[in-house]
Amino acid sequence: MTNENLKTRLRESRRVKILIVFVTIILIVAMFPRGESIESEVTVGSVWIKDDLIASTTFEILKNAETYEREIAKAANNVLPVFLKDKSIIEVTIDSVKKYNSLIFRLTGINRQPAGIFNQTFLSNRSFQIFYNLKNESSLYKDLETRSISEIFRLAGVLIENIYEKGLLDLTFNEITSDSISIRNGKYERAYSKTLFYDRITVINFINNFIAKNIGREPEVNEAFTEYVNFFLKPNIIFSGELTELAKKSAKEKIPRNIGIVNENERIVAKHDRISPEIKLKIDSYRIAKGEDTGFWTRFSQSFGKAVHILIILILIIIYIYLFRKRIYNDNVKILLISIIILFISALTFLIYKVNVSAPIEFLVVVPVASMLLTIVFDSRIGFYGTVVISLIVGGLRGNDYVFTVMNIVAGGFSAYTVRDIKNRTQIFRSFFYILLGYVISIIAFGLERFDSFEQMAASFAFAASNALMSPVFTYGLIIFIERIFKITTDLTLLELTDFNHPLLKDLARNAPGTFNHTMMMATLAETASETVGANPILARVGAYFHDIGKSLDPDTFVENQLNAENKHEKLPPERSAQLIQNHVKRGIELAESYELPREVINFIPMHHGTMVISFFYEKAKSTYGEDKVNIEDYRYIGPKPNTRETAIVMLADACESTVRSLTDADAEKIENVINNIVSARLEDGQLDEAPLTFRDIKKIKESFHNILIGQHHRRIKYPNQNELEISKEQKQ
Numbered sequence: 001m002t003n004e005n006l007k008t009r010l011r012e013s014r015r016v017k018i019l020i021v022f023v024t025i026i027l028i029v030a031m032f033p034r035g036e037s038i039e040s041e042v043t044v045g046s047v048w049i050k051d052d053l054i055a056s057t058t059f060e061i062l063k064n065a066e067t068y069e070r071e072i073a074k075a076a077n078n079v080l081p082v083f084l085k086d087k088s089i090i091e092v093t094i095d096s097v098k099k100y101n102s103l104i105f106r107l108t109g110i111n112r113q114p115a116g117i118f119n120q121t122f123l124s125n126r127s128f129q130i131f132y133n134l135k136n137e138s139s140l141y142k143d144l145e146t147r148s149i150s151e152i153f154r155l156a157g158v159l160i161e162n163i164y165e166k167g168l169l170d171l172t173f174n175e176i177t178s179d180s181i182s183i184r185n186g187k188y189e190r191a192y193s194k195t196l197f198y199d200r201i202t203v204i205n206f207i208n209n210f211i212a213k214n215i216g217r218e219p220e221v222n223e224a225f226t227e228y229v230n231f232f233l234k235p236n237i238i239f240s241g242e243l244t245e246l247a248k249k250s251a252k253e254k255i256p257r258n259i260g261i262v263n264e265n266e267r268i269v270a271k272h273d274r275i276s277p278e279i280k281l282k283i284d285s286y287r288i289a290k291g292e293d294t295g296f297w298t299r300f301s302q303s304f305g306k307a308v309h310i311l312i313i314l315i316l317i318i319i320y321i322y323l324f325r326k327r328i329y330n331d332n333v334k335i336l337l338i339s340i341i342i343l344f345i346s347a348l349t350f351l352i353y354k355v356n357v358s359a360p361i362e363f364l365v366v367v368p369v370a371s372m373l374l375t376i377v378f379d380s381r382i383g384f385y386g387t388v389v390i391s392l393i394v395g396g397l398r399g400n401d402y403v404f405t406v407m408n409i410v411a412g413g414f415s416a417y418t419v420r421d422i423k424n425r426t427q428i429f430r431s432f433f434y435i436l437l438g439y440v441i442s443i444i445a446f447g448l449e450r451f452d453s454f455e456q457m458a459a460s461f462a463f464a465a466s467n468a469l470m471s472p473v474f475t476y477g478l479i480i481f482i483e484r485i486f487k488i489t490t491d492l493t494l495l496e497l498t499d500f501n502h503p504l505l506k507d508l509a510r511n512a513p514g515t516f517n518h519t520m521m522m523a524t525l526a527e528t529a530s531e532t533v534g535a536n537p538i539l540a541r542v543g544a545y546f547h548d549i550g551k552s553l554d555p556d557t558f559v560e561n562q563l564n565a566e567n568k569h570e571k572l573p574p575e576r577s578a579q580l581i582q583n584h585v586k587r588g589i590e591l592a593e594s595y596e597l598p599r600e601v602i603n604f605i606p607m608h609h610g611t612m613v614i615s616f617f618y619e620k621a622k623s624t625y626g627e628d629k630v631n632i633e634d635y636r637y638i639g640p641k642p643n644t645r646e647t648a649i650v651m652l653a654d655a656c657e658s659t660v661r662s663l664t665d666a667d668a669e670k671i672e673n674v675i676n677n678i679v680s681a682r683l684e685d686g687q688l689d690e691a692p693l694t695f696r697d698i699k700k701i702k703e704s705f706h707n708i709l710i711g712q713h714h715r716r717i718k719y720p721n722q723n724e725l726e727i728s729k730e731q732k733q
Contacts, residue, residue, distance in 0.1 A: 016332045021314065024339045029306045031350040031397055044280050053268040059289035060258035061281055068257060075251040080182040080191055082243040083169070089236040090164045097160060097232055101153040126224070152215065156229050159210050163233065167197040170235035184243060197237055262286070313392045314342075317385045326692075328378060337377065337486050338386065341370045345390050349397045360456075362404055363463035365394055368435045368471040369478065371412035372419050372428065376479055376490050380420040387412035403446050411438030411464075415471065425479075425492055429472045439464035489598035494538045497545070497601065504549045504595055511552040514560030518658060519545055521712065525653035526646070529704040533697040535645040543604030543650050546597065550588025550605065554580065560658075574621035578614050578635045585609060585638060607647040608654050610687040611639035641690045648691035649701060652679060660709050671709045675702050 010016055063071075169176075173194055180191050198206060207229060211222050259281070262268060268282045269275070275283075317338070321329050328334045349365045370390050375383030388409055395405030414434040419427065440461060447457040483490060500506070509516040523544035530540040551558050556568060557580045569577045588605040618635040642648035655678045660671055679702055682688055693701075 011332050012330055013332065017335055020332065020335055020339050021318070024343060025307050025310045025314070027343055028310050028346050028393060028397075029303055031346055032306050044275055044277050048269045048271060048273050048275060050271065052270050053283070053286070055262050055264055055266050055268055055286060057289060058264045059262055059285055061260040061262060062258050062285040062288065064281065068255070072252040072255045075255050076248040079244065079248045079251050080178055080180055081176055082182045082184055082189070082240050082247055083237045084184050084240050084243070085167070086236045086238055089234055090161070093160060093164070093232050093234065094157060097153075097157050100232075101157075126220075152221075152225060155214050156225065159207065159229055160232060162210075163198060163203060163206065164236055167237045168203055168233065168235045169194070169197050169199045169237045169239075171239050172199045172201055182247075183237070184240070203233070258285075309396060310393065313389055313396075317382075317389045320385050321382070325378070325382065328382070333486055334378070334488065337482065337488070338374065341373055341386070342390055342393065345370050346393055346397060349394045353398055360460045360463050362398065362401075363439065363460060363467050365408070366467055366471045366474060367391055367394060367408040367412045368415035368431065368467070369474045371416040372431060372471070372475045373478060373482065375416040375419050376422060376475075376492060377482060377488055380416055383416035383420075384413055387416060407439060407442040407446070410442050411435050411467075414438040422492060423495060425476060428476050428479075431472050431475075432468050435471055436465055436468035439467065487599065489539075489600045491536075491538050493598060494542045494601075497542045497597070498538075504552070504591060505545060508549055508552045512548075512555035512558070515548050515551045515555065515558060518560055518661070519548055521661075522650070522653040522657040525657055525705055525708055526650045528708055529649045529653065529701045530646060532700040532704045533645060533649075533693070535649065539600060540646040540649055542601055543608075543646055544653065546592060546601055547604040547608045547650055547654065548584065548588065549591050550584035550586070553587050553591070554584070557581065557584070569617075574617040574624060575634060578617045578621075581614050581617070582637060603644075604647055604650055606638060607640060607642040608651045609637040610641040610651060612637055612685060612687060641687050643690040645691060645693055645697070648688055648693055651687065652682065652701060653705065655682070656705050656709065666709075668706075668710055672706055675705050675709070
């Protein structure tokens with residue numbers, strides 16, 4: 001399974017949806033207010049003045065936290081560092097030694113060059129010179145036990161084997177804090193004193209003693225021999241931090257957390273008993289076992305009730321999304337975003353509720369931020385449903401505060417209304433007055449009902465004004481964050497792309513004016529048709545604007561840009577012409593990605609042709625080469641097929657507009673026939689199979705196209721002297 005397929009499955013998975021809802025409910029339940037602990041804090045030496053404390057459930061007597069931490073720390077410190085014995089190093093090293101022995105023996109046999117000896121080894125030039133002398137002028141070294149270079153190489157191999165036979169650690173003795181180490185050899189593990197092995201320091205002493213005993217007292221030769229041996233010497237007893245940590249973890253887990261058990265109905269402490277350390281441990285353990293104030297089942301049933309409470313509230317928006325917003329329901333990223341917005345406001349409510357002040361700081365819970373975010377990212381109905389759901393949850397978090405719930409529904413609803421048809425980002429700040437109005441009306445209504453004083457209402461007005469001021473600012477910043485992090489394209493982004501000053505649109509208008517004009521005409525078709533079937537008209541218009549941007553790179557390939565120029569395809573073979581036509585899709589995608597257009601807009605570039613065949617050049621190829629020698633796939637667009645209503649509408653608008661434009665005498669009947677034939681051809685070819693369009697939608701789209709195209713190609717009355725106007729000056733003369 002490819003990464004793209006995995007992402008798609010995760011994005012649409014029902015299990016992921018359930019997980020998001022489940023986690024959301026759990027987190028909100030965790031924020032709900034709790035009761036106080038039944039048992040008060042007790043100290044050793046005090047007297048228990050309450051009735052006998054009887055265990056309502058069996059529980060473990062837990063160790064004092066400090067004692068337990070000390071025990072597990074001691075257990076971890078007693079774990080020996082674990083080392084692994086690498087047997088492969090010995091064989092590889094000995095083999096390398098033999099190969100280098102032969103290499104050096106051969107190189108030292110080469111005659112000295114005028115500029116000196118030629119060193120092709122890892123040895124320093126000084127050491128290589130010494131080995132050269134041993135091979136060719138051994139009489140220079142009189143204090144050697146052996147003057148044979150072959151014998152010296154043999155001794156190097158013996159030395160390395162002796163070291164590996166005992167074992168060479170990759171840590172020094174000082175780096176190993178314990179006196180012993182544990183050697184893992186396959187499945188078995190055994191403890192050894194660390195001094196049974198060599199470390200980097202002791203191995204140097206061993207090498208020096210070996211040299212003094214077997215080679216002699218020639219410092220230069222000894223240094224060269226040491227350099228040669230050290231190059232090959234690699235530790236074969238390797239410290240494993242991972243295995244050591246696992247051993248420490250296992251040792252910690254073996255330390256028991258408890259020191260005993262108290263059975264159900266057993267007396268923990270009697271009235272008037274003095275609290276001993278043992279009794280205090282029992283009481284503390286009992287408090288933990290009961291969850292501070294209630295038994296497990298009581299806490300469970302209470303938490304379950306809270307979870308059902310939240311689920312009942314969330315089900316309002318869940319059902320609406322499932323029934324009427326399939327595009328959101330089928331996208332787990334969008335569901336996750338809704339969940340995060342709900343949790344953000346819930347967490348803010350939880351934190352503010354914890355602050356114990358007399359001022360009405362509950363108005364700092366910025367529910368309107370959530371209302372505006374949901375409206376801008378999705379639509380006004382999701383914004384309003386989300387406002388109701390979030391307001392109910394906020395009221396629950398404040399101890400089922402009905403008044404505050406209603407206030408937030410009113411203010412949040414007003415704020416959603418102000419950004420319903422947002423045209424630019426600064427319009428967000430217009431919501432300040434409506435948010436404040438919503439809170440002011442609610443505060444006055446409930447204040448009069450409850451006989452609140454003017455001072456109380458004035459304080460509420462002040463905090464509500466702060467909310468109204470902060471909400472647009474937060475929304476402005478968060479909407480940018482959401483667009484970038486969640487890769488969600490809002491109508492704000494789309495509206496910004498309708499600006500003809502965009503570099504891609506300017507290039508299209510300058511380089512391919514015919515294509516640009518066609519794009520503008522079909523954008524009107526697509527936008528109007530999208531409105532009739534409930535699709536996103538802004539997305540359809542923007543998609544139409546950018547669907548043919550690839551043509552700006554090679555405009556003369558397309559007939560609408562050739563003007564009076566010669567048609568280049570007349571001199572090209574059909575397969576080459578088809579490639580040039582196909583390239584406008586590939587290059588268009590590359591252009592769009594280089595300018596970081598939203599993925600929803602980029603999809604229009606390949607999908608407006610789907611997987612259709614470039615029929616003109618396919619037929620030309622068949623007539624030129626013969627049908628049996630032409631592969632239809634070479635003349636097919638890369639696709640994919642349209643998978644949204646907007647991309648399907650743009651596909652139909654593209655074909656209908658360009659075909660009607662080519663008619664010499666367009667009338668209502670011809671236009672209707674063109675539209676019907678094009679739609680039928682796309683249906684028969686399966687190009688609309690993946691688009692969520694009904695036959696009713698298609699009928700509305702055809703009617704919309706027909707009305708607009710008739711308006712664009714209606715007959716006009718001839719102006720007086722029009723024939724004369726159509727004649728050039730040369731013809732008049």
